[in-house]
Amino acid sequence: MLYKIGLFLIPFENFFFAPSAGWAAIAPIIFFIYFIQNIKKVKIILKKEKKLMIGSLVIVGISFFISLMYGINIKNIARSFITYFLGIIFYFSLIIRHKTLKKDPQKDFNNLFLAYFLSSLVGLFQWLVYKENIKFIIKMINSISKRSYYPRVQFTFTEPSFTSMHLYGVILILYLFFKKENIKITKLQKYCTFIFSILAIILEKSLRLVLDTLVILTIIFFYKCLFSKKKIWIKFFTIISILGILLFTYTNRDTLVGIIGKKDPRIEKILNKGIYSDGSLASRYFRINASLKGYCKNKLNVITGYGIGNIKLPLLLGYEEARKEYTNSYMYEVNQLKNFNGHSLFCMYIKIISEFGIVVLGIILISLYSKEYFLEYMIILYLYLQFDSYAFYSMWFYLYLKKYLKIKEGGI
DSSP, X not given: OHHHHHHHTSSOOOBTTOSOSSXXXXXXXXXXXXXXXXXXXXXXXXXXXHHHHHHHHXXXXXXXXXXXXXXXXXXXXXXXXXXXXXXXHHHHHHHIIIIISOOOHHHXXXXXXXXXXXXXXXXXXXXXXHHHTOHHHHHHHHXXXXXXXXXXXXXXXXXXXXXXXXXXXXXXXXXXXXHHTXXXXXXXXXXXXXXXXXXXXXXXXOHHHHHHHHHHHHHHHHHHHHTSSSOHHHHHHHHHHHHHHHHXXXXXXXXXXXXXXXXXXHHHHHHHHOGGGSHHHHHHHHHHHHHHHHHHHOTHHHHHOSOTTOTHHHHHHSHHHHHHHOOOSOOHHHHHXXXXXXXXXSXXXXXXXXXXXXXXXXXXXXXXXOSTTHHHHHHHHHHGGGOOOTXXXXXXXXXXXXXXXXXXXXXX
């Protein structure tokens, strides 16, 4: 029952009692309790996952040693360590449940899709309540939420920008794996994969969700073209045609948007004036830009990292230089970053390089690579450009499905 509760709570974040405000999730804690309950089964898993555990311990150990040279931040070390091993515990929980205890993952994942279906209904309910301005219900929603983005719809997620991670990093990844392995896809899963995505775009009006949807559709399209059995000249012609259509759409966007309807001022501003024209996007990019400029000042640390918990160091090194380039009037987050002592950069790759170095990042990317599941691999890589929690489910679902999802007669 604990495992089922944990799986069901994956979409249900943002409760006021969640321990973290950054990603206010409860499910990882439930999986931790489930893992402890089944601790006797872990020995069997460790035999299969020696490389993962030994590699993790070596990397964390070396990184901790490096952090001794640059200063130890106990709070940030604890955060990084805990989130990483909560991710591994989730991965181990999947293996314990479906491989050691031989439970049917299809039934379990149906419960997960039911939870996402309910999450979509919650979002629809939020939209109706906000539209009609029903104040007592709005107050109730705010009182049980860790973070409120009223009047923006956020479904049951910590914030609207997390929707992409759930839709494409969990639902779509499961859908693609099931389809590839010829496993029965339920109506509920089809709903969550397609209808929920459309509903989220309409209700949330999130710039990031629109962008992520377009990029992922492009990745899928190019994958289908490149890996189809059609002749090379057909593939080439198709790709050139699509690039031509995209270029035409961009150059004639004013006319096209005018025909379709109202322009989105945020998208229009970014297209015309660049990344610094939007406050939210600019402040997120600032973290990456400052870190990159910090790397240039100390190139050796690009290889080794600054040690676990020390993602602030390259950011602060490059802060002033990045600040000179920053042209948006939204300065609140940028000013706060001058005394940055946090644990999040909103980009997994920058976070890993800052803590562990580019060599470790390369090892991780090579380890995750799969020719058989190349499409899923590319989607995961894209999503983590704007998300950096080691505990989030996408990477661990991908790792589990890639390694353990096999067809057997009568089921998985």
